[in-house]
Amino acid sequence: MTQKAAYSQAAHTGKYDKSSGLLGKYDNVRRFWEDQVTGIFLRSPLNALVERKRQRMERIRILDLGCGSGDGYDLLTGVTTKDPGIYEYITATLTPDMIKEYVGFDINEDLLEQAEAYYGHLPKVRFIRGDMSGGLPDSIKDESPFDIYFTSFGTFSHFNHSQTVKIIADIARHAADGAIFMGDWLGRYSYEWQDLWDQPANKEYFMDYRISYIYPEEERDKAEVAVFPLRLVSRDEVVAMTEDAEKVGDARINPVTFFDRSIFIGRHMDTGDYNKNCPKLRGAVNSLFEGYVRTDLESLLVDYVPRPGFDHLNNFFEMLFMCSNTLVKHTIHVLSLCDSDTDGLKSVPDPLPFYPDPLKEAMASMRRVIEGVGWVKWGDVRSNVIEPQLGYSLRKLEMDLQPGMGMGHGLVGTFEIQK
Ligand SMILES: C[S@@+](CC[C@H](N)C(=O)[O-])C[C@H]1O[C@@H](n2cnc3c(N)ncnc32)[C@H](O)[C@@H]1O
Structure with a gap:
Protein backbone atom coordinates (compact mmCIF):
# COMPACT_ATOMS: atom_id res chain seq x y z
CA MET A 1 0.00 0.00 0.00
CA PHE A 264 -28.96 24.12 33.58
CA ILE A 265 -27.61 22.71 30.34
CA GLY A 266 -30.46 20.95 28.45
CA ARG A 267 -29.74 20.66 24.73
CA HIS A 268 -32.36 23.25 23.78
CA MET A 269 -30.88 25.96 26.01
CA ASP A 270 -28.64 26.93 23.11
CA THR A 271 -31.11 26.59 20.23
CA GLY A 272 -33.75 28.89 21.72
CA ASP A 273 -36.31 26.90 19.69
CA TYR A 274 -38.92 27.01 22.49
CA ASN A 275 -37.71 29.93 24.59
CA LYS A 276 -35.83 32.83 23.05
CA ASN A 277 -34.66 34.02 26.49
CA CYS A 278 -32.49 30.99 27.24
CA PRO A 279 -28.80 31.69 27.64
CA LYS A 280 -26.47 29.42 25.62
CA LEU A 281 -25.26 27.54 28.67
CA ARG A 282 -24.57 24.16 27.07
CA GLY A 283 -21.94 25.62 24.76
CA ALA A 284 -20.36 27.49 27.65
CA VAL A 285 -20.26 24.41 29.91
CA ASN A 286 -18.90 22.26 27.04
CA SER A 287 -16.10 24.81 26.87
CA LEU A 288 -15.47 24.57 30.65
CA PHE A 289 -14.79 20.86 30.25
CA GLU A 290 -12.68 21.17 27.07
CA GLY A 291 -8.92 20.94 27.58
CA TYR A 292 -6.79 23.93 26.56
CA VAL A 293 -9.83 26.07 25.78
CA ARG A 294 -10.51 29.05 28.04
CA THR A 295 -14.11 30.07 28.61
CA ASP A 296 -15.57 33.54 28.94
CA LEU A 297 -16.98 32.93 32.43
CA GLU A 298 -19.40 35.85 32.08
CA SER A 299 -21.23 33.77 29.45
CA LEU A 300 -22.36 31.48 32.31
CA LEU A 301 -24.35 34.25 34.00
CA VAL A 302 -28.13 33.91 33.67
CA ASP A 303 -30.66 36.71 33.58
CA TYR A 304 -33.75 34.59 34.26
CA VAL A 305 -36.93 35.83 32.57
CA PRO A 306 -40.04 34.72 34.53
CA ARG A 307 -43.28 33.57 32.93
CA PRO A 308 -46.30 35.29 34.47
CA GLY A 309 -48.72 32.90 36.21
CA PHE A 310 -46.09 30.32 37.23
CA ASP A 311 -44.82 31.67 40.54
CA HIS A 312 -43.61 28.40 42.01
CA LEU A 313 -41.59 27.60 38.85
CA ASN A 314 -40.25 31.14 38.58
CA ASN A 315 -39.18 31.08 42.24
CA PHE A 316 -37.32 27.82 41.76
CA PHE A 317 -35.48 28.89 38.59
CA GLU A 318 -34.64 32.29 40.04
CA MET A 319 -33.17 30.65 43.17
CA LEU A 320 -31.14 28.14 41.10
CA PHE A 321 -29.77 30.73 38.70
CA MET A 322 -29.02 33.22 41.49
CA CYS A 323 -26.96 30.47 43.13
CA SER A 324 -25.11 29.60 39.91
CA ASN A 325 -24.51 33.31 39.18
CA THR A 326 -23.09 33.79 42.69
CA LEU A 327 -20.75 30.81 42.24
CA VAL A 328 -19.56 32.04 38.83
CA LYS A 329 -18.97 35.61 40.09
CA HIS A 330 -17.10 34.23 43.11
CA THR A 331 -14.87 32.18 40.77
CA ILE A 332 -14.19 35.20 38.54
CA HIS A 333 -13.31 37.24 41.65
CA VAL A 334 -10.96 34.63 43.14
CA LEU A 335 -9.23 34.19 39.76
CA SER A 336 -8.70 37.94 39.50
CA LEU A 337 -6.83 37.87 42.81
CA CYS A 338 -4.43 35.14 41.68
CA ASP A 339 -2.49 37.46 39.42
CA SER A 340 -2.04 40.20 42.03
CA ASP A 341 0.13 39.17 44.98
CA THR A 342 0.42 36.00 47.05
CA ASP A 343 -1.68 37.42 49.89
CA GLY A 344 -4.47 38.52 47.56
CA LEU A 345 -6.57 35.41 48.17
CA LYS A 346 -6.82 36.25 51.87
CA SER A 347 -9.23 39.03 50.98
CA VAL A 348 -11.83 36.70 49.39
CA PRO A 349 -15.09 37.33 51.27
CA ASP A 350 -16.73 34.30 52.95
CA PRO A 351 -20.09 33.09 51.62
CA LEU A 352 -22.96 34.86 53.40
CA PRO A 353 -24.68 32.90 56.20
CA PHE A 354 -28.08 32.79 54.48
CA TYR A 355 -26.75 31.21 51.25
CA PRO A 356 -28.04 27.64 50.68
CA ASP A 357 -25.54 25.04 51.94
CA PRO A 358 -24.80 23.56 48.47
CA LEU A 359 -23.79 27.04 47.28
CA LYS A 360 -21.56 27.63 50.33
CA GLU A 361 -19.89 24.28 49.73
CA ALA A 362 -19.37 24.97 46.00
CA MET A 363 -17.89 28.42 46.71
CA ALA A 364 -15.50 27.04 49.32
CA SER A 365 -14.41 24.26 46.94
CA MET A 366 -13.71 26.64 44.07
CA ARG A 367 -11.67 28.87 46.34
CA ARG A 368 -9.60 25.94 47.61
CA VAL A 369 -9.02 24.59 44.10
CA ILE A 370 -7.84 27.99 42.84
CA GLU A 371 -5.65 28.50 45.92
CA GLY A 372 -4.21 25.02 45.44
CA VAL A 373 -3.32 25.18 41.74
CA GLY A 374 -3.57 28.83 40.68
CA TRP A 375 0.19 29.33 41.07
CA VAL A 376 1.21 26.48 38.71
CA LYS A 377 2.85 27.91 35.62
CA TRP A 378 2.53 25.01 33.17
CA GLY A 379 -0.31 22.95 31.71
CA ASP A 380 -2.72 25.93 31.61
CA VAL A 381 -4.35 25.17 34.97
CA ARG A 382 -7.13 27.63 34.31
CA SER A 383 -8.55 25.71 31.33
CA ASN A 384 -7.41 22.23 32.37
CA VAL A 385 -8.11 22.19 36.13
CA ILE A 386 -10.04 25.21 37.37
CA GLU A 387 -12.66 25.44 34.61
CA PRO A 388 -13.57 21.71 34.71
CA GLN A 389 -13.93 22.05 38.49
CA LEU A 390 -16.31 24.95 37.98
CA GLY A 391 -18.29 22.65 35.64
CA TYR A 392 -18.43 19.95 38.32
CA SER A 393 -19.42 22.52 40.98
CA LEU A 394 -22.28 23.82 38.82
CA ARG A 395 -23.33 20.22 38.24
CA LYS A 396 -23.33 19.57 42.00
CA LEU A 397 -25.36 22.71 42.60
CA GLU A 398 -27.99 21.48 40.13
CA MET A 399 -28.00 18.00 41.71
CA ASP A 400 -28.38 19.31 45.25
CA LEU A 401 -31.06 21.90 44.47
CA GLN A 402 -33.23 20.02 41.94
CA PRO A 403 -36.63 18.91 43.27
CA GLY A 404 -37.22 15.90 40.97
C1 LIG B 1 -34.04 9.22 23.20
S1 LIG B 1 -33.43 7.82 22.43
C2 LIG B 1 -32.38 7.13 23.67
C3 LIG B 1 -31.30 6.30 23.07
C4 LIG B 1 -30.23 5.78 24.03
N1 LIG B 1 -30.79 5.07 25.15
C5 LIG B 1 -29.30 6.87 24.50
O1 LIG B 1 -28.96 6.86 25.67
O2 LIG B 1 -28.84 7.67 23.70
C6 LIG B 1 -34.85 6.79 22.43
C7 LIG B 1 -34.65 5.41 21.84
O3 LIG B 1 -35.88 4.68 21.90
C8 LIG B 1 -36.04 3.95 20.70
N2 LIG B 1 -37.49 3.67 20.48
C9 LIG B 1 -38.45 4.57 20.17
N3 LIG B 1 -39.64 3.95 20.04
C10 LIG B 1 -39.43 2.64 20.28
C11 LIG B 1 -40.28 1.50 20.28
N4 LIG B 1 -41.57 1.61 20.00
N5 LIG B 1 -39.75 0.30 20.59
C12 LIG B 1 -38.40 0.18 20.86
N6 LIG B 1 -37.56 1.23 20.87
C13 LIG B 1 -38.05 2.45 20.59
C14 LIG B 1 -35.45 4.85 19.64
O4 LIG B 1 -35.12 4.15 18.47
C15 LIG B 1 -34.24 5.43 20.37
O5 LIG B 1 -33.09 4.67 20.18
Whole structure:
Protein backbone atom coordinates (compact mmCIF):
# COMPACT_ATOMS: atom_id res chain seq x y z
CA MET A 1 0.00 0.00 0.00
CA THR A 2 1.34 3.44 -0.90
CA GLN A 3 1.46 6.04 1.83
CA LYS A 4 -1.25 8.03 -0.01
CA ALA A 5 -3.54 4.99 0.00
CA ALA A 6 -2.74 4.36 3.69
CA TYR A 7 -3.67 7.91 4.69
CA SER A 8 -6.82 7.77 2.52
CA GLN A 9 -7.83 4.49 4.11
CA ALA A 10 -7.35 6.02 7.56
CA ALA A 11 -9.43 9.06 6.57
CA HIS A 12 -12.27 6.86 5.31
CA THR A 13 -12.54 4.97 8.60
CA GLY A 14 -13.81 8.18 10.20
CA LYS A 15 -11.32 7.66 13.04
CA TYR A 16 -9.16 10.42 11.55
CA ASP A 17 -11.96 12.97 12.09
CA LYS A 18 -11.26 15.92 14.40
CA SER A 19 -12.68 15.08 17.80
CA SER A 20 -14.20 17.76 19.96
CA GLY A 21 -16.39 17.77 23.01
CA LEU A 22 -17.95 21.08 22.01
CA LEU A 23 -20.79 19.74 19.82
CA GLY A 24 -22.64 16.55 18.88
CA LYS A 25 -24.33 13.67 20.67
CA TYR A 26 -21.29 12.84 22.79
CA ASP A 27 -20.39 16.39 23.72
CA ASN A 28 -18.65 17.11 27.04
CA VAL A 29 -21.92 17.83 28.83
CA ARG A 30 -23.32 14.44 27.85
CA ARG A 31 -20.19 12.62 29.07
CA PHE A 32 -19.13 14.65 32.12
CA TRP A 33 -22.49 15.96 33.34
CA GLU A 34 -25.51 13.98 32.12
CA ASP A 35 -24.07 10.44 32.13
CA GLN A 36 -22.33 11.11 35.44
CA VAL A 37 -25.38 12.60 37.16
CA THR A 38 -27.46 9.62 36.07
CA GLY A 39 -24.79 7.31 37.47
CA ILE A 40 -24.52 9.19 40.77
CA PHE A 41 -28.28 8.93 41.37
CA LEU A 42 -28.19 5.23 40.38
CA ARG A 43 -25.23 4.53 42.65
CA SER A 44 -27.07 3.58 45.81
CA PRO A 45 -29.60 1.06 44.39
CA LEU A 46 -26.95 -0.35 42.02
CA ASN A 47 -24.43 -0.81 44.85
CA ALA A 48 -27.06 -2.60 46.92
CA LEU A 49 -28.01 -4.87 44.00
CA VAL A 50 -24.40 -5.76 43.18
CA GLU A 51 -23.65 -6.50 46.84
CA ARG A 52 -26.70 -8.74 47.16
CA LYS A 53 -25.87 -10.65 43.99
CA ARG A 54 -22.23 -11.02 45.04
CA GLN A 55 -23.30 -12.55 48.35
CA ARG A 56 -25.53 -15.01 46.51
CA MET A 57 -22.70 -15.81 44.08
CA GLU A 58 -24.83 -14.61 41.14
CA ARG A 59 -24.15 -12.24 38.26
CA ILE A 60 -26.40 -9.49 36.92
CA ARG A 61 -28.68 -9.47 33.88
CA ILE A 62 -29.39 -6.09 32.29
CA LEU A 63 -32.08 -5.08 29.79
CA ASP A 64 -31.54 -1.69 28.13
CA LEU A 65 -34.89 -0.69 26.59
CA GLY A 66 -34.56 1.82 23.73
CA CYS A 67 -30.82 1.22 23.87
CA GLY A 68 -30.08 3.15 20.65
CA SER A 69 -26.34 2.81 20.05
CA GLY A 70 -25.91 0.78 23.25
CA ASP A 71 -24.61 3.65 25.36
CA GLY A 72 -26.25 2.21 28.50
CA TYR A 73 -23.44 -0.35 28.71
CA ASP A 74 -20.82 2.34 29.33
CA LEU A 75 -23.11 4.35 31.57
CA LEU A 76 -23.87 1.39 33.86
CA THR A 77 -20.31 0.10 34.02
CA GLY A 78 -19.17 3.67 34.74
CA VAL A 79 -21.16 4.04 37.99
CA THR A 80 -18.75 4.25 40.90
CA THR A 81 -18.96 2.37 44.21
CA LYS A 82 -18.91 5.46 46.41
CA ASP A 83 -16.85 8.63 46.41
CA PRO A 84 -13.70 6.60 45.83
CA GLY A 85 -10.49 7.38 47.66
CA ILE A 86 -8.01 9.20 45.45
CA TYR A 87 -5.55 6.29 45.64
CA GLU A 88 -8.06 3.73 44.29
CA TYR A 89 -7.75 2.61 40.68
CA ILE A 90 -10.85 0.47 40.12
CA THR A 91 -13.91 2.53 41.07
CA ALA A 92 -16.76 0.83 39.17
CA THR A 93 -19.49 -0.83 41.17
CA LEU A 94 -20.52 -3.02 38.23
CA THR A 95 -17.33 -4.47 36.77
CA PRO A 96 -17.75 -6.50 33.54
CA ASP A 97 -17.10 -9.78 35.39
CA MET A 98 -20.25 -9.17 37.49
CA ILE A 99 -22.41 -8.92 34.34
CA LYS A 100 -24.12 -12.11 33.27
CA GLU A 101 -25.61 -10.49 30.20
CA TYR A 102 -26.40 -7.06 28.78
CA VAL A 103 -29.29 -7.16 26.29
CA GLY A 104 -29.99 -4.00 24.28
CA PHE A 105 -33.45 -3.62 22.73
CA ASP A 106 -34.49 -1.02 20.17
CA ILE A 107 -36.76 -0.51 17.18
CA ASN A 108 -34.20 1.25 15.01
CA GLU A 109 -31.99 -0.96 12.87
CA ASP A 110 -29.47 1.78 12.04
CA LEU A 111 -28.87 2.50 15.72
CA LEU A 112 -28.61 -1.23 16.46
CA GLU A 113 -26.04 -1.55 13.68
CA GLN A 114 -24.04 1.18 15.39
CA ALA A 115 -24.50 -0.58 18.75
CA GLU A 116 -23.17 -3.81 17.24
CA ALA A 117 -20.16 -1.94 15.87
CA TYR A 118 -19.38 -0.38 19.27
CA TYR A 119 -20.19 -3.25 21.64
CA GLY A 120 -20.88 -6.36 19.53
CA HIS A 121 -17.38 -7.71 20.17
CA LEU A 122 -18.06 -7.98 23.93
CA PRO A 123 -18.87 -11.61 24.77
CA LYS A 124 -21.80 -10.94 27.11
CA VAL A 125 -23.53 -8.29 25.00
CA ARG A 126 -26.47 -9.00 22.68
CA PHE A 127 -28.97 -6.81 20.81
CA ILE A 128 -32.59 -7.53 19.87
CA ARG A 129 -34.73 -5.53 17.46
CA GLY A 130 -38.41 -5.01 18.26
CA ASP A 131 -41.24 -2.65 19.10
CA MET A 132 -42.36 -2.08 22.69
CA SER A 133 -45.20 0.36 22.00
CA GLY A 134 -47.70 -2.44 22.80
CA GLY A 135 -45.79 -3.59 25.91
CA LEU A 136 -42.77 -5.88 26.13
CA PRO A 137 -42.80 -8.13 23.04
CA ASP A 138 -42.57 -11.94 23.28
CA SER A 139 -38.90 -11.86 22.27
CA ILE A 140 -38.24 -10.17 25.63
CA LYS A 141 -40.90 -11.96 27.67
CA ASP A 142 -39.30 -15.27 26.66
CA GLU A 143 -36.00 -14.17 28.19
CA SER A 144 -35.08 -15.08 31.80
CA PRO A 145 -35.83 -12.30 34.29
CA PHE A 146 -33.47 -9.34 34.40
CA ASP A 147 -32.05 -7.57 37.45
CA ILE A 148 -31.95 -4.13 35.80
CA TYR A 149 -34.57 -2.70 33.41
CA PHE A 150 -32.87 0.41 32.19
CA THR A 151 -33.99 3.27 29.94
CA SER A 152 -32.15 6.50 29.34
CA PHE A 153 -32.35 9.97 27.84
CA GLY A 154 -36.05 10.34 27.29
CA THR A 155 -36.92 6.91 25.87
CA PHE A 156 -40.27 6.72 27.73
CA SER A 157 -41.36 10.03 26.20
CA HIS A 158 -42.07 8.11 22.99
CA PHE A 159 -45.15 6.57 24.62
CA ASN A 160 -48.53 7.76 25.90
CA HIS A 161 -50.00 6.98 29.32
CA SER A 162 -51.60 3.63 28.49
CA GLN A 163 -48.62 2.37 26.45
CA THR A 164 -46.29 3.28 29.32
CA VAL A 165 -48.51 1.59 31.89
CA LYS A 166 -48.45 -1.57 29.77
CA ILE A 167 -44.65 -1.53 29.42
CA ILE A 168 -44.09 -0.93 33.15
CA ALA A 169 -46.65 -3.59 34.14
CA ASP A 170 -44.88 -6.07 31.82
CA ILE A 171 -41.52 -5.16 33.38
CA ALA A 172 -42.91 -5.68 36.90
CA ARG A 173 -44.36 -9.06 35.90
CA HIS A 174 -41.15 -10.19 34.18
CA ALA A 175 -38.62 -8.87 36.71
CA ALA A 176 -36.72 -10.78 39.36
CA ASP A 177 -37.54 -9.82 42.97
CA GLY A 178 -35.46 -6.78 43.96
CA ALA A 179 -34.82 -5.74 40.35
CA ILE A 180 -34.14 -2.07 39.57
CA PHE A 181 -36.27 -0.27 37.01
CA MET A 182 -35.19 3.14 35.74
CA GLY A 183 -37.60 5.25 33.66
CA ASP A 184 -36.42 8.32 31.76
CA TRP A 185 -38.74 11.03 30.34
CA LEU A 186 -38.55 14.65 29.18
CA GLY A 187 -39.49 17.04 31.99
CA ARG A 188 -42.64 19.13 31.54
CA TYR A 189 -41.28 22.33 33.05
CA SER A 190 -37.78 22.80 31.65
CA TYR A 191 -36.74 26.44 31.19
CA GLU A 192 -35.76 25.37 27.64
CA TRP A 193 -39.44 25.06 26.68
CA GLN A 194 -40.97 27.74 28.86
CA ASP A 195 -43.29 28.63 25.93
CA LEU A 196 -44.97 25.21 26.44
CA TRP A 197 -45.66 25.53 30.21
CA ASP A 198 -49.22 26.72 29.43
CA GLN A 199 -50.32 23.26 28.29
CA PRO A 200 -52.96 21.96 30.75
CA ALA A 201 -51.25 19.87 33.43
CA ASN A 202 -54.11 17.36 33.54
CA LYS A 203 -53.79 16.45 29.83
CA GLU A 204 -51.11 14.37 28.13
CA TYR A 205 -48.91 16.62 26.06
CA PHE A 206 -46.50 15.71 23.24
CA MET A 207 -44.18 18.47 22.05
CA ASP A 208 -42.82 18.70 18.49
CA TYR A 209 -39.23 17.84 19.33
CA ARG A 210 -36.62 19.28 16.98
CA ILE A 211 -33.17 17.71 16.77
CA SER A 212 -31.80 21.09 15.72
CA TYR A 213 -29.03 21.06 18.32
CA ILE A 214 -26.87 18.62 16.35
CA TYR A 215 -26.13 21.39 13.83
CA PRO A 216 -23.71 24.23 14.49
CA GLU A 217 -25.61 27.50 15.06
CA GLU A 218 -24.74 28.93 11.64
CA GLU A 219 -26.18 25.87 9.85
CA ARG A 220 -29.37 25.49 11.91
CA ASP A 221 -31.58 27.77 9.80
CA LYS A 222 -30.69 26.01 6.54
CA ALA A 223 -30.68 22.44 7.88
CA GLU A 224 -33.60 20.08 7.32
CA VAL A 225 -34.31 19.51 10.98
CA ALA A 226 -36.06 16.27 11.94
CA VAL A 227 -39.19 16.82 14.08
CA PHE A 228 -41.13 14.15 16.00
CA PRO A 229 -43.50 14.02 19.00
CA LEU A 230 -42.13 13.47 22.50
CA ARG A 231 -44.20 13.52 25.66
CA LEU A 232 -43.43 15.99 28.45
CA VAL A 233 -44.19 14.75 31.96
CA SER A 234 -44.20 15.88 35.58
CA ARG A 235 -43.45 13.67 38.56
CA ASP A 236 -47.20 13.39 39.26
CA GLU A 237 -47.74 11.88 35.81
CA VAL A 238 -44.93 9.36 36.36
CA VAL A 239 -46.37 8.38 39.74
CA ALA A 240 -49.83 7.95 38.19
CA MET A 241 -48.40 5.63 35.50
CA THR A 242 -46.49 3.44 37.96
CA GLU A 243 -49.53 3.25 40.26
CA ASP A 244 -51.72 2.16 37.33
CA ALA A 245 -49.09 -0.42 36.34
CA GLU A 246 -49.05 -1.76 39.90
CA LYS A 247 -52.84 -2.24 39.81
CA VAL A 248 -52.69 -4.62 36.84
CA GLY A 249 -49.66 -6.58 38.00
CA ASP A 250 -48.78 -8.69 41.01
CA ALA A 251 -45.64 -6.85 42.06
CA ARG A 252 -44.92 -3.68 43.99
CA ILE A 253 -43.13 -0.88 42.13
CA ASN A 254 -41.48 1.06 44.94
CA PRO A 255 -40.09 4.50 44.08
CA VAL A 256 -36.46 4.92 45.18
CA THR A 257 -35.69 8.37 43.84
CA PHE A 258 -36.80 10.99 41.29
CA PHE A 259 -34.40 13.50 39.87
CA ASP A 260 -34.35 16.36 37.39
CA ARG A 261 -31.38 16.12 35.04
CA SER A 262 -30.05 18.96 32.88
CA ILE A 263 -31.94 21.93 34.26
CA PHE A 264 -28.96 24.12 33.58
CA ILE A 265 -27.61 22.71 30.34
CA GLY A 266 -30.46 20.95 28.45
CA ARG A 267 -29.74 20.66 24.73
CA HIS A 268 -32.36 23.25 23.78
CA MET A 269 -30.88 25.96 26.01
CA ASP A 270 -28.64 26.93 23.11
CA THR A 271 -31.11 26.59 20.23
CA GLY A 272 -33.75 28.89 21.72
CA ASP A 273 -36.31 26.90 19.69
CA TYR A 274 -38.92 27.01 22.49
CA ASN A 275 -37.71 29.93 24.59
CA LYS A 276 -35.83 32.83 23.05
CA ASN A 277 -34.66 34.02 26.49
CA CYS A 278 -32.49 30.99 27.24
CA PRO A 279 -28.80 31.69 27.64
CA LYS A 280 -26.47 29.42 25.62
CA LEU A 281 -25.26 27.54 28.67
CA ARG A 282 -24.57 24.16 27.07
CA GLY A 283 -21.94 25.62 24.76
CA ALA A 284 -20.36 27.49 27.65
CA VAL A 285 -20.26 24.41 29.91
CA ASN A 286 -18.90 22.26 27.04
CA SER A 287 -16.10 24.81 26.87
CA LEU A 288 -15.47 24.57 30.65
CA PHE A 289 -14.79 20.86 30.25
CA GLU A 290 -12.68 21.17 27.07
CA GLY A 291 -8.92 20.94 27.58
CA TYR A 292 -6.79 23.93 26.56
CA VAL A 293 -9.83 26.07 25.78
CA ARG A 294 -10.51 29.05 28.04
CA THR A 295 -14.11 30.07 28.61
CA ASP A 296 -15.57 33.54 28.94
CA LEU A 297 -16.98 32.93 32.43
CA GLU A 298 -19.40 35.85 32.08
CA SER A 299 -21.23 33.77 29.45
CA LEU A 300 -22.36 31.48 32.31
CA LEU A 301 -24.35 34.25 34.00
CA VAL A 302 -28.13 33.91 33.67
CA ASP A 303 -30.66 36.71 33.58
CA TYR A 304 -33.75 34.59 34.26
CA VAL A 305 -36.93 35.83 32.57
CA PRO A 306 -40.04 34.72 34.53
CA ARG A 307 -43.28 33.57 32.93
CA PRO A 308 -46.30 35.29 34.47
CA GLY A 309 -48.72 32.90 36.21
CA PHE A 310 -46.09 30.32 37.23
CA ASP A 311 -44.82 31.67 40.54
CA HIS A 312 -43.61 28.40 42.01
CA LEU A 313 -41.59 27.60 38.85
CA ASN A 314 -40.25 31.14 38.58
CA ASN A 315 -39.18 31.08 42.24
CA PHE A 316 -37.32 27.82 41.76
CA PHE A 317 -35.48 28.89 38.59
CA GLU A 318 -34.64 32.29 40.04
CA MET A 319 -33.17 30.65 43.17
CA LEU A 320 -31.14 28.14 41.10
CA PHE A 321 -29.77 30.73 38.70
CA MET A 322 -29.02 33.22 41.49
CA CYS A 323 -26.96 30.47 43.13
CA SER A 324 -25.11 29.60 39.91
CA ASN A 325 -24.51 33.31 39.18
CA THR A 326 -23.09 33.79 42.69
CA LEU A 327 -20.75 30.81 42.24
CA VAL A 328 -19.56 32.04 38.83
CA LYS A 329 -18.97 35.61 40.09
CA HIS A 330 -17.10 34.23 43.11
CA THR A 331 -14.87 32.18 40.77
CA ILE A 332 -14.19 35.20 38.54
CA HIS A 333 -13.31 37.24 41.65
CA VAL A 334 -10.96 34.63 43.14
CA LEU A 335 -9.23 34.19 39.76
CA SER A 336 -8.70 37.94 39.50
CA LEU A 337 -6.83 37.87 42.81
CA CYS A 338 -4.43 35.14 41.68
CA ASP A 339 -2.49 37.46 39.42
CA SER A 340 -2.04 40.20 42.03
CA ASP A 341 0.13 39.17 44.98
CA THR A 342 0.42 36.00 47.05
CA ASP A 343 -1.68 37.42 49.89
CA GLY A 344 -4.47 38.52 47.56
CA LEU A 345 -6.57 35.41 48.17
CA LYS A 346 -6.82 36.25 51.87
CA SER A 347 -9.23 39.03 50.98
CA VAL A 348 -11.83 36.70 49.39
CA PRO A 349 -15.09 37.33 51.27
CA ASP A 350 -16.73 34.30 52.95
CA PRO A 351 -20.09 33.09 51.62
CA LEU A 352 -22.96 34.86 53.40
CA PRO A 353 -24.68 32.90 56.20
CA PHE A 354 -28.08 32.79 54.48
CA TYR A 355 -26.75 31.21 51.25
CA PRO A 356 -28.04 27.64 50.68
CA ASP A 357 -25.54 25.04 51.94
CA PRO A 358 -24.80 23.56 48.47
CA LEU A 359 -23.79 27.04 47.28
CA LYS A 360 -21.56 27.63 50.33
CA GLU A 361 -19.89 24.28 49.73
CA ALA A 362 -19.37 24.97 46.00
CA MET A 363 -17.89 28.42 46.71
CA ALA A 364 -15.50 27.04 49.32
CA SER A 365 -14.41 24.26 46.94
CA MET A 366 -13.71 26.64 44.07
CA ARG A 367 -11.67 28.87 46.34
CA ARG A 368 -9.60 25.94 47.61
CA VAL A 369 -9.02 24.59 44.10
CA ILE A 370 -7.84 27.99 42.84
CA GLU A 371 -5.65 28.50 45.92
CA GLY A 372 -4.21 25.02 45.44
CA VAL A 373 -3.32 25.18 41.74
CA GLY A 374 -3.57 28.83 40.68
CA TRP A 375 0.19 29.33 41.07
CA VAL A 376 1.21 26.48 38.71
CA LYS A 377 2.85 27.91 35.62
CA TRP A 378 2.53 25.01 33.17
CA GLY A 379 -0.31 22.95 31.71
CA ASP A 380 -2.72 25.93 31.61
CA VAL A 381 -4.35 25.17 34.97
CA ARG A 382 -7.13 27.63 34.31
CA SER A 383 -8.55 25.71 31.33
CA ASN A 384 -7.41 22.23 32.37
CA VAL A 385 -8.11 22.19 36.13
CA ILE A 386 -10.04 25.21 37.37
CA GLU A 387 -12.66 25.44 34.61
CA PRO A 388 -13.57 21.71 34.71
CA GLN A 389 -13.93 22.05 38.49
CA LEU A 390 -16.31 24.95 37.98
CA GLY A 391 -18.29 22.65 35.64
CA TYR A 392 -18.43 19.95 38.32
CA SER A 393 -19.42 22.52 40.98
CA LEU A 394 -22.28 23.82 38.82
CA ARG A 395 -23.33 20.22 38.24
CA LYS A 396 -23.33 19.57 42.00
CA LEU A 397 -25.36 22.71 42.60
CA GLU A 398 -27.99 21.48 40.13
CA MET A 399 -28.00 18.00 41.71
CA ASP A 400 -28.38 19.31 45.25
CA LEU A 401 -31.06 21.90 44.47
CA GLN A 402 -33.23 20.02 41.94
CA PRO A 403 -36.63 18.91 43.27
CA GLY A 404 -37.22 15.90 40.97
CA MET A 405 -40.54 17.29 39.75
CA GLY A 406 -39.98 17.72 35.98
CA MET A 407 -38.01 20.98 35.92
CA GLY A 408 -35.10 19.69 33.82
CA HIS A 409 -34.67 18.43 30.27
CA GLY A 410 -34.88 14.94 31.77
CA LEU A 411 -37.02 13.56 34.60
CA VAL A 412 -35.80 10.21 35.85
CA GLY A 413 -37.39 7.80 38.31
CA THR A 414 -35.70 4.75 39.81
CA PHE A 415 -37.84 1.99 41.32
CA GLU A 416 -37.38 -1.32 43.05
CA ILE A 417 -39.61 -4.21 41.97
CA GLN A 418 -40.83 -6.20 44.95
CA LYS A 419 -42.49 -9.56 44.41
C1 LIG B 1 -34.04 9.22 23.20
S1 LIG B 1 -33.43 7.82 22.43
C2 LIG B 1 -32.38 7.13 23.67
C3 LIG B 1 -31.30 6.30 23.07
C4 LIG B 1 -30.23 5.78 24.03
N1 LIG B 1 -30.79 5.07 25.15
C5 LIG B 1 -29.30 6.87 24.50
O1 LIG B 1 -28.96 6.86 25.67
O2 LIG B 1 -28.84 7.67 23.70
C6 LIG B 1 -34.85 6.79 22.43
C7 LIG B 1 -34.65 5.41 21.84
O3 LIG B 1 -35.88 4.68 21.90
C8 LIG B 1 -36.04 3.95 20.70
N2 LIG B 1 -37.49 3.67 20.48
C9 LIG B 1 -38.45 4.57 20.17
N3 LIG B 1 -39.64 3.95 20.04
C10 LIG B 1 -39.43 2.64 20.28
C11 LIG B 1 -40.28 1.50 20.28
N4 LIG B 1 -41.57 1.61 20.00
N5 LIG B 1 -39.75 0.30 20.59
C12 LIG B 1 -38.40 0.18 20.86
N6 LIG B 1 -37.56 1.23 20.87
C13 LIG B 1 -38.05 2.45 20.59
C14 LIG B 1 -35.45 4.85 19.64
O4 LIG B 1 -35.12 4.15 18.47
C15 LIG B 1 -34.24 5.43 20.37
O5 LIG B 1 -33.09 4.67 20.18
